[in-house]
Amino acid sequence: MRDDIEQKIKQIMADIFHLDPKQIDEETAMDNTEAWDSANHISLVLALEDEFSITFDVSEIETMTSFPDVVQAVAART
Amino acid sequence: MTDHAAAHEQASASSNEEEIRRSVLSHLEHGRTYDAMHAARTLLEKQPGRRTHRFLRDTLDATAASATGLKQLKVALLSSFSIEFVQDSLVALGLLGGMRIEIYRAGFGTFRQELLDPGSALYAWSPDVVILAVEGGDWIPPAFGGYMEVKEDDFANIASRFKEEVSTLVGAFRARSTSPLLIHNIAQPSWRKLGILDPKPANGQGPVINQLNDSLSAVARAATDVHVVDYAALVNRHGAMNWYDERMKLYAKAPIASAMQAHLSAEYVKFFSAFAGLTKKCLALDLDNTLWGGVVGEDGIEGIHLGPDYPGSAFMEFQRLLLDLHRRGVLLAIASKNNPADVEEVFAGHRFMVLRREHFADVQIHWEAKSQSLIRIAEQLSIGLEQMVFVDDNPAECEEVRRALPMVRVIQLSGQPEYYVRTLQEAGLFDTLTISAEDRRRGDLYRQRAQANAARLNVASVEDYYRDLEMEIIVAPVDRATLSRTAQLTQKTNQFNVTTLRYSEAEVAARMADPIWAMATVGVKDKFGDNGIVGVVMAQERGENLDIDTLLLSCRVIGRTVETAMLAHLCDQARRRRIRTVTAWVVPSRKNAPARDVFERHGFSKIGEDDTGVTFWSLDLEAGTVEWPSWFKRL
Numbered sequence: 001m002r003d004d005i006e007q008k009i010k011q012i013m014a015d016i017f018h019l020d021p022k023q024i025d026e027e028t029a030m031d032n033t034e035a036w037d038s039a040n041h042i043s044l045v046l047a048l049e050d051e052f053s054i055t056f057d058v059s060e061i062e063t064m065t066s067f068p069d070v071v072q073a074v075a076a077r078t
Numbered sequence: 079m080t081d082h083a084a085a086h087e088q089a090s091a092s093s094n095e096e097e098i099r100r101s102v103l104s105h106l107e108h109g110r111t112y113d114a115m116h117a118a119r120t121l122l123e124k125q126p127g128r129r130t131h132r133f134l135r136d137t138l139d140a141t142a143a144s145a146t147g148l149k150q151l152k153v154a155l156l157s158s159f160s161i162e163f164v165q166d167s168l169v170a171l172g173l174l175g176g177m178r179i180e181i182y183r184a185g186f187g188t189f190r191q192e193l194l195d196p197g198s199a200l201y202a203w204s205p206d207v208v209i210l211a212v213e214g215g216d217w218i219p220p221a222f223g224g225y226m227e228v229k230e231d232d233f234a235n236i237a238s239r240f241k242e243e244v245s246t247l248v249g250a251f252r253a254r255s256t257s258p259l260l261i262h263n264i265a266q267p268s269w270r271k272l273g274i275l276d277p278k279p280a281n282g283q284g285p286v287i288n289q290l291n292d293s294l295s296a297v298a299r300a301a302t303d304v305h306v307v308d309y310a311a312l313v314n315r316h317g318a319m320n321w322y323d324e325r326m327k328l329y330a331k332a333p334i335a336s337a338m339q340a341h342l343s344a345e346y347v348k349f350f351s352a353f354a355g356l357t358k359k360c361l362a363l364d365l366d367n368t369l370w371g372g373v374v375g376e377d378g379i380e381g382i383h384l385g386p387d388y389p390g391s392a393f394m395e396f397q398r399l400l401l402d403l404h405r406r407g408v409l410l411a412i413a414s415k416n417n418p419a420d421v422e423e424v425f426a427g428h429r430f431m432v433l434r435r436e437h438f439a440d441v442q443i444h445w446e447a448k449s450q451s452l453i454r455i456a457e458q459l460s461i462g463l464e465q466m467v468f469v470d471d472n473p474a475e476c477e478e479v480r481r482a483l484p485m486v487r488v489i490q491l492s493g494q495p496e497y498y499v500r501t502l503q504e505a506g507l508f509d510t511l512t513i514s515a516e517d518r519r520r521g522d523l524y525r526q527r528a529q530a531n532a533a534r535l536n537v538a539s540v541e542d543y544y545r546d547l548e549m550e551i552i553v554a555p556v557d558r559a560t561l562s563r564t565a566q567l568t569q570k571t572n573q574f575n576v577t578t579l580r581y582s583e584a585e586v587a588a589r590m591a592d593p594i595w596a597m598a599t600v601g602v603k604d605k606f607g608d609n610g611i612v613g614v615v616m617a618q619e620r621g622e623n624l625d626i627d628t629l630l631l632s633c634r635v636i637g638r639t640v641e642t643a644m645l646a647h648l649c650d651q652a653r654r655r656r657i658r659t660v661t662a663w664v665v666p667s668r669k670n671a672p673a674r675d676v677f678e679r680h681g682f683s684k685i686g687e688d689d690t691g692v693t694f695w696s697l698d699l700e701a702g703t704v705e706w707p708s709w710f711k712r713l
Contacts, residue, residue: 011129012129015129015130015132015133015136016128016129016132018136039160039162039163042163042326042330042332043128043132043163043166046128046163046326046336047127047128047129047132049336050127050128050336050337051127051129055325057325058325058329061329
């Protein structure tokens with residue numbers, strides 16, 4: 001289950017940040033990913049909400065700044 | 079579903095997505111415009127949402143250097159909010175409509191400077207289209223957040239000041255640019271300032287906003303090539319509570335909810351299609367289960383669903399929409415596999431037909447491929463195939479047209495007829511910027527011009543089409559389990575039925591027990607699903623002959639060579655019984671035109687005809703046979 005979520009999130013992050021899903025790992029974070037700027041952060045949040053049919057609170061949006069944090073936030077909502 | 083099955087399904091769904099993505103890329107790289115558009119549409123149907131929009135946008139960027147037939151369009155977005163989140167969907171939907179859209183986006187809230195300053199970056203970029211997307215609350219605060227502070231005497235000034243400003247901006251733009259300008263009108267807020275009282279006083283918030291929109295329309299009418307995006311109607315259609323995302327409005331200045339952004343883009347694309355000359359001109363329609371429910375050739379004029387009660391009411395609604403389109407200048411045509419006489423009967427005698435024969439500019443009713451019909455319609459009406467839309471409920475017909483004529487836009491009606499109107503409306507293919515008196519009469523003019531002698535053209539891909547259907551055929555002796563379906567098919571099949579002999583279950587059962595009878599049912603599966611038992615053959619030994627008594631096919635599978643497979647099966651049966659000759663006879667009925675030439679087409683010789691028109695046929699198996707079509711997988 002967790003694996004499925006992680007795979008899906010990698011695909012979404014890859015699409016939004018113009019990357020290959022293989023390039024996304026535990027280290028991937030806002031401060032080391034060029035395309036992960038504030039606008040794409042919103043795009044990522046909206047794409048995740050699309051895909052998993054969930055809605056984040058603003059406080060959650062602000063903590064989702066790395067791949068593990070994103071997984072954490074999505075898992076908490078699904 | 080087990081976990082394993084679910085995982086497998088998910089894996090295959092994602093690999094399928096991956097495959098379609100690759101084909102979009104490859105079609106674009108090789109300039110196969112229509113295939114790229116179709117693949118992109120398929121991808122979005124499978125995986126809707128913003129990550130697919132972004133993928134399509136990235137793919138267009140990556141293939142910017144390839145020569146494609148896509149129309150280039152430079153679109154400038156001026157907005158009072160963060161409209162950047164709409165861009166991916168705009169580029170993606172542009173691709174579906176045959177366009178490569180490039181976007182210039184001004185910083186939010188700078189729309190006045192961009193329009194007024196002759197040296198602005200907007201004008202330097204020389205856009206093909208400029209869109210002014212301003213939310214009412216950002217533009218006219220006294221009608222929104224500041225409404226309660228407006229003094230009674232000042233209400234009259236709100237609309238006049240707004241009108242003046244719009245005129246100034248439009249004038250400044252026209253002095254600098256000849257491109258079309260689209261301006262959003264103003265959507266009503268979800269909640270009115272005066273509550274339940276609001277609609278009654280002349281100065282209620284709702285009434286004031288309506289005045290603003292009237293002013294805006296007046297400015298657009300007076301100017302050249304200035305158009306109003308009916309944002310108010312768009313928000314209304316989806317509901318303000320769904321349209322807006324309060325959270326993202328306040329947190330990221332992005333007020334339009336994620337799922338709604340594509341609807342806004344789709345609205346823009348309708349304008350772009352009109353600017354780029356990509357608007358469709360002709361709508362070619364199937365009849366059975368499209369204009370009415372049921373199959374007229376089987377159910378008869380009394381049996382089809384069309385009238386005030388459901389489901390007939392849904393088909394009437396759909397016909398009303400088609401009539402409106404006709405009156406707007408869209409050419410309607412018919413592409414149907416049917417007996418012309420049955421259809422004429424419906425047009426002449428069904429009291430609930432909204433559409434009349436004279437509303438159709440061309441009519442193609444026969445049993446040939448629908449792609450042939452569309453080619454003839456296009457010739458008759460002297461329009462391009464790329465200006466045609468084809469609507470059918472049958473996935474196999476849709477597939478045949480897509481394959482043979484990729485430039486035709488195919489809309490497959492699916493599910494319940496109450497959603498047909500929505501499906502066609504959402505496709506938004508016929509919008510124009512003006513409607514002239516000539517448009518309103520166009521359907522009549524074309525019909526007068528149309529002539530009946532269209533040349534026959536060949537489509538080389540018919541065999542490919544059969545193969546592509548991935549048909550599996552199951553020919554099995556009639557047994558206890560299929561007895562009832564066999565009798566039922568003899569009782570209700572009218573069109574593809576050579577003798578139209580009706581049998582009860584008891585009669586079929588008696589034949590089952592008699593070895594001189596060879597009886598089989600035919601089941602067909604294809605990539606769209608299992609059609610179940612769709613055909614029956616019955617033949618009996620008569621001395622040296624195997625004589626065909628019944629050969630019938632459900633209208634669902636007419637035109638797919640299933641009859642060839644059935645005759646091949648009978649030839650096998652005859653050889654097994656050491657019989658040399660297969661004989662047959664055809665009893666013409668009012669409805670069985672599609673079956674009458676079946677023996678002639680399969681190499682039988684005509685050996686006689688009686689005075690009632692019954693014809694007799696024979697095939698000598700030492701001289702010839704009927705081969706199994708190679709595209710069927712036999713089970």
